[in-house]
Amino acid sequence: MPKNLKLHYDISGEDYTRAGEASAQLKQVLRQLGLSSSIIRRVSIAMYEGEINMVIHANGGTIDVEIDSACVSLILKDTGPGISEIDLAMKEGYSTASESVRSMGFGAGMGLPNMRKHSDYMKIDSTPGVGTTVYMKIALGEE
Amino acid sequence: MLTVKQLRERGGFTLLNRREPDADREISSVYCCDLLSVVMGKAPAGSAWVTVMGNLNVVAVSALADTACVIVADGADVEDRALDKADEQGVILLRSAAPVFETAKLVDGLL
Numbered sequence: 001m002p003k004n005l006k007l008h009y010d011i012s013g014e015d016y017t018r019a020g021e022a023s024a025q026l027k028q029v030l031r032q033l034g035l036s037s038s039i040i041r042r043v044s045i046a047m048y049e050g051e052i053n054m055v056i057h058a059n060g061g062t063i064d065v066e067i068d069s070a071c072v073s074l075i076l077k078d079t080g081p082g083i084s085e086i087d088l089a090m091k092e093g094y095s096t097a098s099e100s101v102r103s104m105g106f107g108a109g110m111g112l113p114n115m116r117k118h119s120d121y122m123k124i125d126s127t128p129g130v131g132t133t134v135y136m137k138i139a140l141g142e143e
Numbered sequence: 144m145l146t147v148k149q150l151r152e153r154g155g156f157t158l159l160n161r162r163e164p165d166a167d168r169e170i171s172s173v174y175c176c177d178l179l180s181v182v183m184g185k186a187p188a189g190s191a192w193v194t195v196m197g198n199l200n201v202v203a204v205s206a207l208a209d210t211a212c213v214i215v216a217d218g219a220d221v222e223d224r225a226l227d228k229a230d231e232q233g234v235i236l237l238r239s240a241a242p243v244f245e246t247a248k249l250v251d252g253l254l
Binding site: 024 | 207
């Protein structure tokens, strides 16, 4: 595996139907690197939930991925409305998604809990009115 | 052991993909849910996912959560662009005329 492979994705906030394309592209890269299917699944789920959140709540953003021999690191950054109560947002079932978003099957209040569940490290920096940055790491040794 | 191909034949499900997919993957279990984030967090890898949702995001969730196939129950409609995306990403979409519970029961009986 190449050392410190870095990837950058710009996430459009305009189109719900395109949400997930960056995650699908990363999944392809991880497959080509020969990572195990369980690691690929964890990274895919963690990133997809972040990507969806950016589209639904923050009008898009950026995702930077770094892959080294120990882990996959994800930094998801947006300039959206921010999260005023992070503890509340982390609770399963809590959601501020609109009805139109819910009608598409999103907004179950599982996004951030799924990201925590499928990553080995997760940190959220958020300032209301300024934006949110989520840091996640998935260790390659963990199955 | 039951592959997706066998499931399709024995369950009498309709294949929605326009291109014949690789359907030799073994099915581990059956899973029912329409809320995509719940599916992402809880659907077992390799499961046959039964839902009434037929939008584009269902294809993305199946691909990323690594389900063996999606069974769209109740004869629900599937968007054209979801069919295109399913072919592109190798996601298998089947359709069942029966409601979710009956569809899942049928799949479970075949496993």
